[in-house]
Amino acid sequence: MRPALLTTSLLVVFSAPSAYAAEQPKDAAVTIGPWQVEAAYKGQKFERCVMSRETTDGVDVRFTRDTDGLDLSMSSPKWKLGRNKSYPVELAAGTSVLKADVAASGNGVSVPIKDDRFLKSLKLADSLDVKGEGSTIQVALDKSAAGLERLESCYTKNLAPTETNPFVAPSKKP
Numbered sequence: 603m604r605p606a607l608l609t610t611s612l613l614v615v616f617s618a619p620s621a622y623a624a625e626q627p628k629d630a631a632v633t634i635g636p637w638q639v640e641a642a643y644k645g646q647k648f649e650r651c652v653m654s655r656e657t658t659d660g661v662d663v664r665f666t667r668d669t670d671g672l673d674l675s676m677s678s679p680k681w682k683l684g685r686n687k688s689y690p691v692e693l694a695a696g697t698s699v700l701k702a703d704v705a706a707s708g709n710g711v712s713v714p715i716k717d718d719r720f721l722k723s724l725k726l727a728d729s730l731d732v733k734g735e736g737s738t739i740q741v742a743l744d745k746s747a748a749g750l751e752r753l754e755s756c757y758t759k760n761l762a763p764t765e766t767n768p769f770v771a772p773s774k775k776p
Contacts, residue, residue, distance in 0.1 A: 631651065634749045635745025635746075635748070636742070636745065637653050638651055638669065639651065639657050639752045640756075641756055642663045648760040649761065650669065651667045651757045652667075652753075653665040653752070655741075657699075657741055658704075659678075659739070660679075660680070661726060662676065662678065662710075662743050663770075665687065665752060665753060666681050669756040670714065671714060671715070671716040672714070672730045673712055674712065674713050674714075675712035675713075676710060676711055677708075678709060682709065683706035685706070685707055687706045688705050688706065689703050689704050690702075690734075691703070691713070691732055691734050692705055692731075692733040692734075693731070693732055693735065694724040694730070695720065695727040695729075695730045696726055696727035697722030697723070698717075698720045700720045721750075724743065725746060725747035725750055725751075726747065727743050728742070728743055729743055730743055749774075
C-alpha cells in the first residue's frame with residue numbers, strides 16, 4: 603500500500619506545476635477605449651510595451667515604450683515605401699507641431715517622440731494629424747491620455763525584478 607501512496611503523492615507533486623500553468627490566463631492586452639496596451643517579450647525577457655489601434659483607413663498605429671523612450675510607428679499594407687529611406691512629416695496634436703523625418707521600412711514608418719511638450723499634447727488633443735508630402739493621416743486620440751499612462755506603467759512594472767521561483771514563469775503585465 604505504501605508504494606501506491608508514494609506514487610500517487612509524486613504524481614500529484616509533479617503534475618501540480620503543469621496544472622497550475624494551465625489555469626493561468628493567457629497574456630492579454632488591456633483595452634482602453636480603442637487602444638490595446640500590452641507587454642512584449644522575447645522568450646522570457648521583457649522588451650517593450652505597445653499601445654496600438656487601427657484607424658478607419660486601415661492604418662495600424664503603435665506607440666512603443668522601450669529603453670530608448672517613446673516611438674510612434676504606422677503601417678499599412680497599401681503603402682510601398684523605400685527601404686532605409688526617410689520621409690519628412692509634420693505631426694500635429696492640438697496646437698503642438700513636431701517636424702521630423704520618419705524612417706521607412708517596407709510598408710511602415712517610425713519616428714521617436716522625444717519632445718515633452720508634444721507628448722503632453724498627445725494626451726490632451728482629440729486627434730493626431732500626420733502630414734506627409736502626399737496626404738494627411740488622421741488618428742483619433744480618444745482615451746489616449748489613459749492609454750499613454752497605462753503604456754508607461756506597463757513599462758515601469760515590467761522593468762521590476764521578476765519572481766525568483768524557478769518553477770513559475772514571470773508574470774507579463776500589460
